[in-house]
Every structure is written in structure tokens, then in C-alpha cells.
Amino acid sequence: MSEAVTLSGPARGRLAPFRRQTRRVASRAGVKASGFEGQLLPLLLLAPQLLILLLFFFIPAVRVLVQAFTLQDPFGQDIIFVGLENIQALLRSAEYHASAWASVVFTLASTVLTLVVGLVLAFATDRVVRLRGGYRTVLLVPYAIAPAIAGILWAFLFNPVVGPAAFLLHALGIPWNPTRVGNHAMVLVVLAASWKHVCYNYIFLLAALAAVPRTVMEAAAVDGASPLRRFFAIQLPMITPTIFFLVVMNVVHGLFETFAIIDATTRGGPAAATSILVYKVYVDGFVNLDLGGSAAQSLLLMVFAMILTFIQFRAIDRRVSYDLGQ
Amino acid sequence: MSSTVMTRRAALAAGAGLLAAPFLPARAQGQRREVRFWHAMTGVVGERVEELCRRFNESQAQVTVTAVYRGTYDELINATVAAYRTRTQPQLVQIYERGFMTMLLSNAIVPVHELMAANGHRVDWSDFIKPIAGFYTWRNQLQAMPFNSSTPILFYNKAMFQRAGLEKPAATWQELEEQLRRMKAAGVPAGTVMAGDYHWSWFENYSAINDMPYATRNNGFDGLDAEFVYNRTGVVGQVARMKRWLDDGLMVMAGQGFSPESVFTSGRAATYIASTAAHAGVMAARDLPWDATYLPHEEGKDPRNSTIGGAVLWALRGHSDADNGATAQFLAYLAKPETQVWWHKATGYVPATNTAYQMAKSEGWYRERPTQELAVLQLSRGTPTANSLGFRFGNFTQTMMAQREEAERAFAGQKAPQAAMDDAVSRGNEILRRFERLNQGRY
Numbered sequence: 001m002s003e004a005v006t007l008s009g010p011a012r013g014r015l016a017p018f019r020r021q022t023r024r025v026a027s028r029a030g031v032k033a034s035g036f037e038g039q040l041l042p043l044l045l046l047a048p049q050l051l052i053l054l055l056f057f058f059i060p061a062v063r064v065l066v067q068a069f070t071l072q073d074p075f076g077q078d079i080i081f082v083g084l085e086n087i088q089a090l091l092r093s094a095e096y097h098a099s100a101w102a103s104v105v106f107t108l109a110s111t112v113l114t115l116v117v118g119l120v121l122a123f124a125t126d127r128v129v130r131l132r133g134g135y136r137t138v139l140l141v142p143y144a145i146a147p148a149i150a151g152i153l154w155a156f157l158f159n160p161v162v163g164p165a166a167f168l169l170h171a172l173g174i175p176w177n178p179t180r181v182g183n184h185a186m187v188l189v190v191l192a193a194s195w196k197h198v199c200y201n202y203i204f205l206l207a208a209l210a211a212v213p214r215t216v217m218e219a220a221a222v223d224g225a226s227p228l229r230r231f232f233a234i235q236l237p238m239i240t241p242t243i244f245f246l247v248v249m250n251v252v253h254g255l256f257e258t259f260a261i262i263d264a265t266t267r268g269g270p271a272a273a274t275s276i277l278v279y280k281v282y283v284d285g286f287v288n289l290d291l292g293g294s295a296a297q298s299l300l301l302m303v304f305a306m307i308l309t310f311i312q313f314r315a316i317d318r319r320v321s322y323d324l325g326q
Numbered sequence: 327m328s329s330t331v332m333t334r335r336a337a338l339a340a341g342a343g344l345l346a347a348p349f350l351p352a353r354a355q356g357q358r359r360e361v362r363f364w365h366a367m368t369g370v371v372g373e374r375v376e377e378l379c380r381r382f383n384e385s386q387a388q389v390t391v392t393a394v395y396r397g398t399y400d401e402l403i404n405a406t407v408a409a410y411r412t413r414t415q416p417q418l419v420q421i422y423e424r425g426f427m428t429m430l431l432s433n434a435i436v437p438v439h440e441l442m443a444a445n446g447h448r449v450d451w452s453d454f455i456k457p458i459a460g461f462y463t464w465r466n467q468l469q470a471m472p473f474n475s476s477t478p479i480l481f482y483n484k485a486m487f488q489r490a491g492l493e494k495p496a497a498t499w500q501e502l503e504e505q506l507r508r509m510k511a512a513g514v515p516a517g518t519v520m521a522g523d524y525h526w527s528w529f530e531n532y533s534a535i536n537d538m539p540y541a542t543r544n545n546g547f548d549g550l551d552a553e554f555v556y557n558r559t560g561v562v563g564q565v566a567r568m569k570r571w572l573d574d575g576l577m578v579m580a581g582q583g584f585s586p587e588s589v590f591t592s593g594r595a596a597t598y599i600a601s602t603a604a605h606a607g608v609m610a611a612r613d614l615p616w617d618a619t620y621l622p623h624e625e626g627k628d629p630r631n632s633t634i635g636g637a638v639l640w641a642l643r644g645h646s647d648a649d650n651g652a653t654a655q656f657l658a659y660l661a662k663p664e665t666q667v668w669w670h671k672a673t674g675y676v677p678a679t680n681t682a683y684q685m686a687k688s689e690g691w692y693r694e695r696p697t698q699e700l701a702v703l704q705l706s707r708g709t710p711t712a713n714s715l716g717f718r719f720g721n722f723t724q725t726m727m728a729q730r731e732e733a734e735r736a737f738a739g740q741k742a743p744q745a746a747m748d749d750a751v752s753r754g755n756e757i758l759r760r761f762e763r764l765n766q767g768r769y
Contacts, residue, residue, distance in 0.1 A: 074428060269734065
């Protein structure tokens with residue numbers, strides 16, 4: 001993931017790779033010509049990265065693949081090959097369906113929320129002249145907070161017994177209780193995860209907005225287009241590649257990288273209402289010591305992620321313009 | 327479906343031998359042998375574990391026990407599994423009571439009875455108190471060394487009871503509910519707070535105390551083919567009771583970000599059903615007029631003993647005889663009545679042997695701290711029956727998690743208590759069958 005984003009300057013470079021991608025295709029030969037002579041050096045240069053991939057991705061992935069088809073005791077004494085039983089059991093189980101559904105709700109809700117809020121904030125700071133740096137810094141702070149701390153913070157703020165935010169909700173007559181009502185807990189984890197991830201969206205959108213040519217904007221302004229009109233007619237269409245990229249990143253983030261925040265905020269409860277797929281993998285594997293079942297879930301999750309990414313690129317890619325010259 | 331069983335024992339033994347060789351320390355004369363001991367105790371009790379090891383290390387010159395904190399009980403059993411699979415396991419691990427069957431049938435342990443006998447330590451096994459020995463004994467031998475055992479009791483706030491003109495909690499659930507309603511009417515914020523391990527006190531201990539079966543085959547003691555039956559007992563009524571109490575504001579849930587114990591100690595609830603291990607926290611609370619009593623029982627029932635929770639120390643396989651000897655030496659120290667009494671006083675856990683209990687009693691320890699004796703008294707209350715001896719289920723953590731999930735569905739009103747417990751039982755039985763299949767012929 002490219003999380004190392006510099007904030008200095010108008011950050012035009014951010015958009016550049018997207019813009020150039022399509023143009024590069026034509027000149028592939030040129031790229032090849034400037035390549036290495038022989039194979040030893042490139043292989044050597046690739047080796048560290050490949051080694052890391054091998055150790056931390058390929059070996060575990062293969063082991064998961066094997067484990068998913070076995071029933072085994074945690075100490076590895078006996079391994080019974082059970083074929084597709086683990087996967088069939090999962091597909092039958094109501095809890096797994098509930099977990100998948102919770103993942104969909106959680107991911108969609110947090111993706112939409114982070115994008116919309118990120119866009120509003122980026123649009124607003126794009127128009128701010130004074131203290132722009134100050135606003136940006138304040139808006140970026142949540143990203144620097146560890147997920148576990150953020151989760152506990154939100155859990156405490158909205159704790160129905162002692163949380164100040166919960167008091168406010170109760171005072172407004174809302175029977176807020178995330179420790180008993182599943183939907184409330186879902187709202188809480190969506191808020192917590194989005195609050196942390198909105199910053200990520202914000203920097204990218206801010207950079208994208210800065211990359212929209214001033215001349216176009218000024219021309220529109222001269223023609224009498226209001227800031228909102230300019231935003232919807234010019235800026236938004238021009239930053240669609242970034243939005244598409246962020247949709248992909250947010251979905252991936254929601255599905256796979258929110259374990260810590262869920263663990264700290266709700267522990268998947270109540271009644272597994274916030275136990276999204278990644279969290280269920282952890283609970284079944286590391287709390288319940290059901291290695292086969294947990295591995296089968298990982299496998300399905302992997303397949304699920306691949307299908308999702310494929311659909312996203314196929315469906316959305318066609319409608320996204322990478323060419324600013326259009 | 328074809329199923330092949332690969333026994334790894336041979337490979338394991340060979341591997342352990344090969345790997346152990348380079349790590350054998352070159353030991354000079356008089357050098358101490360190290361016993362690595364992984365535990366899951368934090369806070370005050372964690373400090374006591376350190377102190378226990380220090381005391382042992384200073385008491386003799388051959389063995390050094392190094393206590394290492396390895397996270398919560400769940401994390402610790404995981405760390406143990408991972409270590410065992412990579413042949414880097416410590417000599418001694420502390421595993422919670424729910425992990426008993428996993429450890430027992432893992433082929434990764436040395437039964438403590440055998441370990442002590444092989445190293446010439448004489449331990450009076452019959453001295454261990456029944457509820458503890460019964461829980462961890464298999465084929466007439468204690469399999470692991472009892473370490474920290476507790477049982478749930480009822481803590482209460484005396485001032486809140488007085489506010490409603492009551493003296494102390496009633497003995498039955500029915501009367502207690504009336505009391506909580508009266509207190510609520512008198513302005514007490516909540517009658518009780520739900521403990522984090524409510525399944526243990528409200529379902530499991532409830533079944534033992536009220537002599538209700540939890541599963542067939544004597545709660546699993548007689549075989550791996552046991553099936554849960556608590557959907558046909560008072561447990562369903564317990565779920566309904568909890569829901570009713572939650573609905574009527576008699577019970578609160580602390581929720582994430584706040585602890586049930588703090589709800590009680592900060593005066594937000596009149597009672598708190600929790601492990602005797604909660605003593606430390608309750609005693610540390612300032613200006614809390616607290617006391618404790620037995621867990622309630624059903625009207626018209628003759629209350630039996632409650633059951634234990636906590637953890638035991640397992641000796642792991644794959645170490646040299648000399649190392650095992652060192653481990654045995656530490657366990658022998660632990661089994662001594664003096665150590666037991668010290669541990670009991672320092673932590674509030676139940677004394678594991680009758681001798682230790684009598685020693686503490688004769689020293690007058692309970693005269694000033696009557697609530698610390700409650701656990702022992704409650705554990706030996708009434709005549710034990712097959713339903714009150716404890717529980718022996720494989721994958722017990724997993725069945726418990728499923729049960730809690732279903733109970734929480736009932737609390738939230740998504741399912742009726744009966745339907746929730748029916749589902750919990752059928753999910754639990756499926757989990758038990760998986761364990762049975764994997765461990766056929768071992769129990």
C-alpha cells in the first residue's frame with residue numbers, strides 16, 4: 001500500500017501514475033530497451049522482496065490451503081483429511097452467513113462514509129486560503145492513532161454506562177446500547193473505523209483536487225459557475241480515478257484491516273453482530289482453536305477478495321476516465 | 327469421504343531428540359537448571375506469581391524457575407500450541423479449566439501424577455479438595471497441578487440493601503429478584519451487573535448448584551459422546567431471567583471500555599456475581615461497604631456445591647529427564663501446605679488441599695475475612711451429585727462461545743430464550759462431535 005504520501009506542494013505527482021498508465025502501453029518497447037542486460041542482477045535485486053513474499057505470504061497461504069481441508073487437533077498430533085467438509089459446513093452455517101452479511105454492511109457503510117466525509121473535507125480545505133496547513137494537520141491526526149487506542153476511545157465515549165457521548169444520546173431520548181443491540185454496535189464500529197480511515201481518503205482527495213487545472217476552474221468561474229457547480233461539473237469528474245482507487249482501497253481496508261478496531265471496540269459482539277469475516281477467522285482459529293474451520297474461512301475470504309477486486313476493476317474501470325485531455 | 331490419519335508421534339519424537347541436542351546447555355558443576363513457566367496472570371496476582379518463583383528459587387540451589395507472562399488464557403494456550411509445534415515449548419504452562427480436554431488428549435503433556443512419581447516426590451493426592459481434584463482427575467490420577475482455583479460468589483453493596491430496608495441478599499433467585507425490584511424502587515441505579523464470564527456463574531454453576539444435568543454421560547465425564555441437554559433444564563429460565571432483568575433495568579451490562587467490576591465498585595450496581603478472585607479489586611475500592619454471600623439457588627431446591635474455574639499447571643513433554651526433575655521439584659514445592667496457604671492468602675484463590683485450608687483456618691485467617699472462606703464452604707456445600715462434579719467437554723471454549731452468542735441473541739430480543747438455547751445446544755453438539763471424531767479412542 002502506498003501510504004507514504006508527502007503533503008508538501010500541490011502533490012500533483014499523486015495523480016500522475018494514473019494519468020500516464022494508458023499512454024505508457026503504447027511505448028512498452030521503450031521500457032524494455034532500457035532494461036537490464038542478463039538476468040542475474042535483476043534477480044538479485046528482486047530477491048529480498050521475493051523472500052519476504054515467500055516467507056510471509058506464499059508459505060502461509062499454502063499452509064492455509066492445506067489446513068482448510070483437514071480436521072486437526074491444535075497440537076498437530078493427528079491430521080484427518082476431510083476434503084470439502086469444512087467449507088461445506090461453513091456454507092451451511094447460519095453464523096457464517098451472518099458474518100458475511102455483517103462484513104458487507106460494515107464495508108459498504110464505512111466506504112461510503114469515509115469517501116463522502118473525506119470529499120467534503122477536501123473540498124472545504126481546497127477553498128480555504130488561510131491556515132490551510134493547520135486544518136490539514138488537524139484532519140490527519142486520527143490516522144496517526146493506533147487502531148486499538150482509537151477503538152477503546154470510541155468504546156468508552158459511547159459506553160452506555162459511563163460514556164459522555166452515550167449520555168448525550170440518552171438525553172436526546174435515543175435508547176443507545178451497543179452492548180446489547182447489534183445494530184448500535186455496528187454503527188459504533190463503522191464510526192470508529194471511518195473516523196480513522198477518513199484521513200487516508202482526505203489526503204488523496206485533497207491532492208487530486210489540487211491537480212485539477214486552475215485554468216479550467218478559472219474559466220468556469222468567469223462563466224459564472226458557482227463553487228458547487230464547478231465542483232460537480234469539473235472537479236468531481238476529473239478526480240474519478242482517485243475516487244475509484246479509494247473505493248478499492250476502502251473496501252480492502254474494511255474487509256481485511258479492521259481487525260484491531262473491532263477487537264478494541266466491540267470484540268465482535270454482541271451476539272456476533274460485529275464479527276466480520278476477518279474477526280471470525282481470528283476467533284475460530286485463535287480463541288476456539290478450530291484450525292481447520294478457521295483455515296477454510298481464510299480460504300473463502302481469499303477467493304472472495306479476488307472476485308471482488310476483479311469485479312471492481314471490470315465494472316468501474318470502464319467508466320473512469322484517466323485522460324484529462326478529454 | 328476418504329479419511330487418512332497420519333500419526334506424527336514417531337516423527338515428533340525423532341524431531342524433539344534432534345532439536346534438543348544442540349540446546350543442551352553445557353552445565354558446570356553447581357549450575358542451576360532452568361524451568362520456564364508461562365502464565366497468564368496480570369496485576370497483583372501476576373506479581374504474586376513472580377514472588378512465588380522468587381521464593382522457590384531462594385529456597386534451594388538446583389533449580390531456577392523463570393515465570394514469563396504470555397498474555398491472556400486464550401493467548402497463552404495459543405502460544406503453547408505454537409511453541410509445541412516448533413519444539414520450543416516451556417516446561418510448565420498455566421492453562422484454564424476449559425482447556426482441560428484439549429491438553430489431556432494432546433499427547434503433549436506429562437501427567438503430573440506420573441511426573442512426581444518418576445522423580446521420587448511423594449504427594450498426598452487424596453488431600454486435594456474434592457471439587458478441584460474431581461475436575462482434573464482422569465483414570466484416578468491428577469493430570470495437572472492445581473494452581474489458581476476459584477468459584478463464583480455473590481458480592482453485594484450493604485448500603486444499597488439498607489436503603490431499601492433490606493439486610494442482605496436472599497438465598498433464592500426468586501426472592502433476590504424481589505429484593506432487586508425493591509431496591510430499584512428505592513432509587514438504587516441497578517440491582518446487578520453482568521459479569522464478563524456470566525456463562526460460568528449463571529449457567530454452569532447454576533446447573534451444578536441446582537442439581538440439573540448440563541450434558542449426557544455425566545456431563546461428559548463418561549465419554550466423548552456426551553450431548554448437551556441444558557436446553558431442557560433451568561438454564562433456559564436463567565436466560566429468560568437475565569433478559570427480564572435487563573429489560574426492567576435490574577441488571578446492567580458494563581460494555582466495552584468499562585469493566586463490570588468497576589460498575590460494582592463505583593456504586594452503580596447493588597450486587598455482582600463474580601469469581602472469588604474479584605476480591606482483590608473489591609477490597610481495593612475505597613469506601614465501598616461490601617460483603618459477599620453464597621450464589622442464590624432455585625426455590626425449593628436443596629443447594630449443592632458450586633464448581634471451580636481457574637487454571638492448572640501442565641508439564642509439557644519433550645524435555646530431558648533432568649529438566650522434568652527440576653519441574654517436579656517446583657511442583658512439589660507448590661503442593662506443600664505452607665506454599666498453598668501463602669498463595670491462598672496472597673491471592674484469594676481457593677486453597678487446593680484440605681491441610682492448607684485447615685492451616686489457614688486455625689491461624690484465624692477467616693475470622694477477619696469471612697468472605698474468603700465462602701468459596702471453600704460453597705464448593706463443599708451439600709452432597710455432591712453427578713450434576714455438580716464439574717464439566718468435561720472437548721472444545722469447551724468453542725461450545726461456550728456459541729452458547730454466549732445465542733444467549734446474547736435472546737438478551738437482544740432476536741430469539742426467544744428457548745429457541746436460543748436450542749440453537750446453542752445443537753451448535754454445541756456439532757462442536758463436541760468434531761472433538762469426538764478427532765480424539766476417538768483416546769479418552
